[in-house]
Amino acid sequence: MDEKRYLILAEDYSGDPHYGKTARGIIHYGLTPVVALLDSSRVGEVQDGVPIVGSVEEALPLGPTTAVVGVATAGGRFPPKWRELLKSCIAAGLDVENGLHQFVSDDPELAELARRHGVELRDLRRPPAGLNVPTGANLGVPARIVLTVGSDCAIGKMTVALELDRAARERGLASVFVPTGQTGMAIAGWGLAVDAVVSDFVAGAAERLVVEGAERGGELLMVEGQGSITHPAYSGVTLGLIHGSAPHVFVLCHLAGSTEHEGFPGHPLTSLPELVDLHERISLRARPAKVAAIALNTRRLDEGAARAAVAAAAAETGLPADDPVRFGPGRLLDAVLDALPSGLSL
Amino acid sequence: MDEKRYLILAEDYSGDPHYGKTARGIIHYGLTPVVALLDSSRVGEVQDGVPIVGSVEEALPLGPTTAVVGVATAGGRFPPKWRELLKSCIAAGLDVENGLHQFVSDDPELAELARRHGVELRDLRRPPAGLNVPTGANLGVPARIVLTVGSDCAIGKMTVALELDRAARERGLASVFVPTGQTGMAIAGWGLAVDAVVSDFVAGAAERLVVEGAERGGELLMVEGQGSITHPAYSGVTLGLIHGSAPHVFVLCHLAGSTEHEGFPGHPLTSLPELVDLHERISLRARPAKVAAIALNTRRLDEGAARAAVAAAAAETGLPADDPVRFGPGRLLDAVLDALPSGLSL
Numbered sequence: 297m298d299e300k301r302y303l304i305l306a307e308d309y310s311g312d313p314h315y316g317k318t319a320r321g322i323i324h325y326g327l328t329p330v331v332a333l334l335d336s337s338r339v340g341e342v343q344d345g346v347p348i349v350g351s352v353e354e355a356l357p358l359g360p361t362t363a364v365v366g367v368a369t370a371g372g373r374f375p376p377k378w379r380e381l382l383k384s385c386i387a388a389g390l391d392v393e394n395g396l397h398q399f400v401s402d403d404p405e406l407a408e409l410a411r412r413h414g415v416e417l418r419d420l421r422r423p424p425a426g427l428n429v430p431t432g433a434n435l436g437v438p439a440r441i442v443l444t445v446g447s448d449c450a451i452g453k454m455t456v457a458l459e460l461d462r463a464a465r466e467r468g469l470a471s472v473f474v475p476t477g478q479t480g481m482a483i484a485g486w487g488l489a490v491d492a493v494v495s496d497f498v499a500g501a502a503e504r505l506v507v508e509g510a511e512r513g514g515e516l517l518m519v520e521g522q523g524s525i526t527h528p529a530y531s532g533v534t535l536g537l538i539h540g541s542a543p544h545v546f547v548l549c550h551l552a553g554s555t556e557h558e559g560f561p562g563h564p565l566t567s568l569p570e571l572v573d574l575h576e577r578i579s580l581r582a583r584p585a586k587v588a589a590i591a592l593n594t595r596r597l598d599e600g601a602a603r604a605a606v607a608a609a610a611a612e613t614g615l616p617a618d619d620p621v622r623f624g625p626g627r628l629l630d631a632v633l634d635a636l637p638s639g640l641s642l
Numbered sequence: 643m644d645e646k647r648y649l650i651l652a653e654d655y656s657g658d659p660h661y662g663k664t665a666r667g668i669i670h671y672g673l674t675p676v677v678a679l680l681d682s683s684r685v686g687e688v689q690d691g692v693p694i695v696g697s698v699e700e701a702l703p704l705g706p707t708t709a710v711v712g713v714a715t716a717g718g719r720f721p722p723k724w725r726e727l728l729k730s731c732i733a734a735g736l737d738v739e740n741g742l743h744q745f746v747s748d749d750p751e752l753a754e755l756a757r758r759h760g761v762e763l764r765d766l767r768r769p770p771a772g773l774n775v776p777t778g779a780n781l782g783v784p785a786r787i788v789l790t791v792g793s794d795c796a797i798g799k800m801t802v803a804l805e806l807d808r809a810a811r812e813r814g815l816a817s818v819f820v821p822t823g824q825t826g827m828a829i830a831g832w833g834l835a836v837d838a839v840v841s842d843f844v845a846g847a848a849e850r851l852v853v854e855g856a857e858r859g860g861e862l863l864m865v866e867g868q869g870s871i872t873h874p875a876y877s878g879v880t881l882g883l884i885h886g887s888a889p890h891v892f893v894l895c896h897l898a899g900s901t902e903h904e905g906f907p908g909h910p911l912t913s914l915p916e917l918v919d920l921h922e923r924i925s926l927r928a929r930p931a932k933v934a935a936i937a938l939n940t941r942r943l944d945e946g947a948a949r950a951a952v953a954a955a956a957a958e959t960g961l962p963a964d965d966p967v968r969f970g971p972g973r974l975l976d977a978v979l980d981a982l983p984s985g986l987s988l
Contacts (some may be wrong), residue, residue, distance in 0.1 A: 297936070351976050371774045397840065428717040431877035432908070494743065494839040498716065499877040525881065528926060529775040532844040532882025564927045574923060580874060581910045600912065 304362035309367040310335040318479040319366030325458045326483045331358035346513045352384045364393040364637035372397030395420040395478020419561040420481045421492035434503040434542040439510045440636045443543035447565045451551040453521035456591040458513035461518040466591045472514030480520045489532045502540025544589040545635045552594045589628045590617035614640045629630040648676045649706035656681040657712040660796045664825040665712030671804045672829045672983035677704035698730045705866040708737040718743025741766040741824020766827045767838035780849040780888040785856045787983045790867035793911045799867035802937040807864040818860030826866045837879045848886025872912045891934040891981045892966040898940045898951040934981035935974045936963035
C-alpha cells in the first residue's frame with residue numbers, strides 16, 4: 297500500500313466540540329483520505345461522510361494504512377484506556393501518527409511492538425533538532441503574513457486560517473497555510489507544533505515556519521494561531537508565536553456568546569475591542585500589525601442570531617466581521633487583503 | 643568534603659555585563675561559597691572578592707567541590723572551546739552544575755568521564771517530570787505575590803527580586819525569593835527554569851513555583867521575572883510566567899538609557915508608561931495586577947545622572963522609582979507593600 301489512508305482514533309471524544317477538533321479538522325480540510333473514525337460510543341453513525349467504527353478490526357476491511365490520534369486532551373496525555381487501542385492498531389499493522397505531548401515512540405512497550413510488526417510511530421509534536429531564538433529572518437520573509445489570533449483556545453483559529461488560505465488560492469493568489477499545531481500538521485503534512493518546543497524557542501520556531509512557508513511558494517502566508525494572549529494557561533505560546541511569525545495583520549477569532557475561558561472557570565474572556573487594542577500594541581515594534589477583521593464562530597446560534605452577532609461584533613470593534621465557515625470567507629479575505637501593506641506584489 | 647564550594651566557570655565571559663550575569667549573581671547573592679572564578683583572559687584579577695584563575699589546576703588548591711557554569715549564552719549552547727574545560731573539571735573530580743539549554747549529562751563522552759571519576763553532572767534547566775497546565779492553585783496560594791517584569795532581558799529583574807527579598811526579610815517579613823531561571827536556581831538552591839519547559843507548560847511551571855514558595859514558608863513571594871512581554875525572542879516565557887505566577891503586583895525594571903532590545907538591533911524598546919499600561923491590562927482578569935514601582939538600573943550613569951534618571955522615570959509614570967542596588971531597596975519595598983492588597987496578614 298503506497299498511499300496513506302487514515303483511520304482516525306477518537307474514542308470517547310469524536311462528538312466533543314473542543315477535544316474532537318483534531319478529528320473534524322482532518323476530515324474536513326486534510327489532504328489524506330479518511331476511511332473511518334473509531335469511537336465505540338458512536339458505532340454505526342456517520343460523521344461528515346466518514347463511517348464510525350467500534351474497533352480496529354472493524355476498520356481494517358476499509359483499508360487504512362495509518363491510525364492518527366484524533367483527539368486533543370488537556371495536558372496532551374492519553375486517557376488510560378487508549379493504551380490497548382494503540383496496541384491493537386500496531387498489532388494490526390498500522391502506522392501511528394500522534395500529536396499529543398505524550399510521545400508514543402518513547403514508550404518501550406509500544407516501540408517494541410511497532411518494531412515487531414514493522415510499523416512506524418510518528419510523534420508530530422516532537423520538536424526538530426537545532427531550534428533557537430529568532431535570527432531576524434522573520435522580518436525578511438518575502439511574503440505577506442497573516443496570523444489568526446483569538447479570545448480563547450479551540451474556537452476556530454486553525455479553521456479560519458484554512459478557510460482564508462483556500463479562498464485566496466481560489467482567487468489565484470500564491471497562498472500557503474502555515475501549520476503551528478498537531479492538527480494543522482496532520483492536515484497539511486508539514487509544520488511544527490510550537491506548543492511543544494522549549495519555551496525559549498517558541499518565537500524561533502515560529503520564525504522557522506514562516507521562512508519555510510515562503511520557501512514552499514507562499515507569497516501570502518496564512519499562519520494558524522494558538523491559544524490567546526489572555527489565556528491563563530497557553531498565553532506564552534500565543535505571544536511567542538505572534539513575535540516569531542511577525543505578521544503584517546491579525547484576524548481576531550471569537551466564539552459568539554462565550555464569556556469565559558473554556559475549561560478555566562473563573563477566568564472571564566476579554567472584550568473584543570480590548571483584544572484588538574492589546575494585539576496591536578503588543579505586536580513587534582519593528583513590525584506593527586493591525587487587526588484586519590473579526591472572524592466570528594457562530595455555531596451555537598441560529599442563522600438570524602448569527603447575522604445579528606456578526607453585525608454586533610462589527611459595530612463593537614469598527615472592523616469587518618463575518619463567520620467564514622457559515623457565510624463564506626470572501627468578506628474576511630477582502631478585509632485582510634485591504635489591510636496588508638502595499639508594495640509587495642502578490 | 644561535605645560542604646559545596648563553587649568554582650565558577652566564566653571563560654571569556656566574566657566581564658560581560660550581559661553574559662556574565664550568572665557569575666556575578668552567584669558571587670553576590672548565592673548561599674554557596676565561591677572559591678574562584680575561571681576566566682583565562684583575566685588571570686590574576688579579583689572580582690567582588692573572588693580570585694580569577696586561568697585553569698582548573700590553578701583552582702584546585704582553593705578547595706572547590708563543584709564547577710558551576712557561570713555564563714548565559716544566547717541560545718544556551720556551549721562555546722566549542724568549553725568542551726575541554728568541562729572535561730578538565732570532571733577529570734579533576736569536580737561535580738558540574740550547568741544551567742544552559744545544552745545538557746552536559748546528555749553528552750555521552752562527558753557522562754562516561756563523569757562515571758569514571760565518580761562525579762555528578764547536574765543540568766539545572768532539565769525540567770522536572772509531570773509538568774502540566776495550571777490547575778488554579780496559583781490563585782489559592784496563601785501568600786502575596788510580587789513579580790519583577792521589565793523592558794528587556796538581562797537588566798536586573800533577578801537582582802531586584804533578590805534585593806526586595808533581602809530587604810523584606812531584614813524587616814522581619816516571611817519573604818521567599820522564587821527562582822525561575824538558571825542563575826536564580828544556582829543562587830537559591832531550588833527552583834525551575836521556566837524558559838526550558840515545553841511552552842504549553844510555562845504557566846503550569848510558574849504555578850508550581852509559587853505553590854512551592856508558599857510551602858517553603860513564604861507569606862511574601864518575590865518572583866524572579868524573565869524576558870519582557872515586548873521582547874522579540876523571549877516574550878512567550880514572560881507572558882506564561884505572568885499568567886502562571888499570578889502576581890498581585892509587578893515591579894517594572896528598566897536599564898536607564900537603553901533604547902533597543904540588547905542583541906536585537908532594529909527592535910526598539912517600549913516606553914515605560916506604555917509598559918505599565920500593557921502589563922496591567924494583560925494581567926490575569928481573575929487577578930488584575932498593578933505596577934507598584936519602577937526599578938531603574940542606573941549602572942551606566944554617574945550618581946547625579948542616576949538621581950535625575952530616577953526622578954524622570956517617576957515623573958513619566960507617576961509611580962515610585964529607584965535604583966535598589968545603588969540607593970538601597972527600601973523605597974521600592976515600601977511601594978510594593980503599599981500596593982499589595984490588604985486582608986492577607988504578613
